[in-house]
Amino acid sequence: MTRWGLPLLLFATLVAIWQVAASTGAIADALRLEDFLVPSPSEIASSLWENRALLAENAWVTLREVLLGFVCALLAGLSFAVALHLSETLRRATYPLLVASQTIPIIVIAPILVVWFGYGIGPKLGIVALICFFPIAVNTLDGLRSVDADAIKMMRTLDASRRQILLRVEAPTALPYSFSGAKIAVAVAVIGAVFGEWAGSDSGLGHLMLQDNAQLETARLFAAVVVLSAMAIALFGALALAERRIVTWR
Amino acid sequence: MPTEARDFAVRGPLPARDAPSGAVSIRGLRHSYEELQTIDGLDLEAREHEVLGLVGPSGCGKSTLLELIAGLLEPSAGEIEVGGAGTQRGRLSHCAYMPQRDMLLPWFTALDNAALALRNAGAGRAEARREADRLFERFGLAGFERYRPAQLSGGMRQRVAFLRTLLSGKPVLALDEPFASLDAITRAEMQEWLARALEADPHTIVLVTHDVEEALYLSDRVAVLSPRPARIVTELRAPAPRAPDRDATVTDPQFVAVRERAMHTLRGDPQ
Numbered sequence: 073m074t075r076w077g078l079p080l081l082l083f084a085t086l087v088a089i090w091q092v093a094a095s096t097g098a099i100a101d102a103l104r105l106e107d108f109l110v111p112s113p114s115e116i117a118s119s120l121w122e123n124r125a126l127l128a129e130n131a132w133v134t135l136r137e138v139l140l141g142f143v144c145a146l147l148a149g150l151s152f153a154v155a156l157h158l159s160e161t162l163r164r165a166t167y168p169l170l171v172a173s174q175t176i177p178i179i180v181i182a183p184i185l186v187v188w189f190g191y192g193i194g195p196k197l198g199i200v201a202l203i204c205f206f207p208i209a210v211n212t213l214d215g216l217r218s219v220d221a222d223a224i225k226m227m228r229t230l231d232a233s234r235r236q237i238l239l240r241v242e243a244p245t246a247l248p249y250s251f252s253g254a255k256i257a258v259a260v261a262v263i264g265a266v267f268g269e270w271a272g273s274d275s276g277l278g279h280l281m282l283q284d285n286a287q288l289e290t291a292r293l294f295a296a297v298v299v300l301s302a303m304a305i306a307l308f309g310a311l312a313l314a315e316r317r318i319v320t321w322r
Numbered sequence: 323m324p325t326e327a328r329d330f331a332v333r334g335p336l337p338a339r340d341a342p343s344g345a346v347s348i349r350g351l352r353h354s355y356e357e358l359q360t361i362d363g364l365d366l367e368a369r370e371h372e373v374l375g376l377v378g379p380s381g382c383g384k385s386t387l388l389e390l391i392a393g394l395l396e397p398s399a400g401e402i403e404v405g406g407a408g409t410q411r412g413r414l415s416h417c418a419y420m421p422q423r424d425m426l427l428p429w430f431t432a433l434d435n436a437a438l439a440l441r442n443a444g445a446g447r448a449e450a451r452r453e454a455d456r457l458f459e460r461f462g463l464a465g466f467e468r469y470r471p472a473q474l475s476g477g478m479r480q481r482v483a484f485l486r487t488l489l490s491g492k493p494v495l496a497l498d499e500p501f502a503s504l505d506a507i508t509r510a511e512m513q514e515w516l517a518r519a520l521e522a523d524p525h526t527i528v529l530v531t532h533d534v535e536e537a538l539y540l541s542d543r544v545a546v547l548s549p550r551p552a553r554i555v556t557e558l559r560a561p562a563p564r565a566p567d568r569d570a571t572v573t574d575p576q577f578v579a580v581r582e583r584a585m586h587t588l589r590g591d592p593q
Contacts, residue, residue: 222421229392229419230439230490240438244429321428321470 087113111291119291120298126280131299133276137193137265138307141200142258148201149208149257150250156209157216157242158234174206178264182271196268196276203264204257208250215249216242248322251315255308262304343405344370344416344493344526346391351400353386354551360386362551364400368543370493371524373563375537378547379588384530385422385498387552391528392419392496405493418490422498424483426471432482433458433467439490454489461485462515477508481515494526501536510568513539517564534584535572540564546587556587 093099094112103110111119120127156163178199185195219242227237269278277296284293346368353361360383368374378384389395390402393413401408405416418439426435433451434441436458440450458464461481471479480500487495500516501509513536520527520540531537537544542563546555558580565571572581 220425222423223425223427225389225392225394225419226421226425227438227442228394229414229417229496230442230486231415232442236442240430240441241427244427321472 116294120295137196141197145201145204153212186272199268200264207256208253211253212250215246258307347403359551373527373541375541375544383552392417417494418487418492419496420487424479436485514568
């Protein structure tokens, strides 16, 4: 009850207040707007149902961009972290650049990627991967470096090779850190996909939102946001579940 | 579990993979960390199958000395030979080191932790488990093979760690305060247990401890170290190394007299 009950209760209360405020026209009056521009939760829910086929079709496009981009970032982030961990020189050379790269606003890069790579899945995948890469790589590297020095000494006197130390001690130590990074990454990955679609696309939830905005289809716009949030929460939940299944020693 | 140390039966030596000589010889050893001189001109010998205790005040460089012997560090000057090998790599290959904390890997079961050295040596998982499993009963660990370290008692964890060290097959074992983390009763039981285990399967052991009684009960000889930089102040012969009845041994007047001498030396009292 306390784990899910409290947030659910708060959520229900907020939705109820919104429902009352929107259906009585209080918000629209306060903002001096037409009523249809401020949809109530029940209108959003019915739009969600009426447009289920359209939403599902576009959600699938966005989900594919998110998943593929995330997997690319995961592979690149883990390999990069291991490489930096194994080579002091490489770490000193690239780590400051890695941090500096995070100050570049992704939203600026998105249109350039579209110019370079066109309207296909490529630029979206690239943007999602760029956003996901940093938290995965940095958390994994921190995890690899947090290994107990005595455990390494113990392994060395038991004749472990560098590779065996990495596989049997360092990698399992880093695993929970990698999961933390991946969970942060997957939560922001959907935003990356939407940015990518805004920069140029012909489908996806981000594309649909732009269209709804232009056509003043506000109920459907909110419905698309609901689907996007649900997607991010589901992905986060899947990772948390995988972590509980894999990191059994904590 | 008050009887856990007595549950296990001693039966014959452990299978040795090879039988290299296990003597330790240290001459004129010096070591410093940057400006800090930790060891200053130390000479020490341990014959094969001898248990050599090292006691000294906290921070005197006992653990550093152990890491030097195990080949984890290189000395600034002097010679260390372990099983006839003088190089760092040679010492590493002749000496297994058991750190102060048990350092069991929490993602492996008790069995896989014990089998770690075998796996590192290239044995397959099944083969390594089979070999380690053969010793679980003798170590009083039967039934706990699949337990994770967090599910084991302190005494059991130390026994798994000791089994892991033994299964490296190395002639010299460097033990750094192996029972320091245990409560008094478990510690006494583990000392008795180790005494029996060594009787069945003798090894050359360099045992670092801050517990003078533990050193005098388990060792053949105890070297008392000075405060940093470490030198040998005196060497004491233990009156009854690893005698069957620990409680009677440590309360024997002769044992108490030697213990008092060691304590006086440690405090720096004039003799």
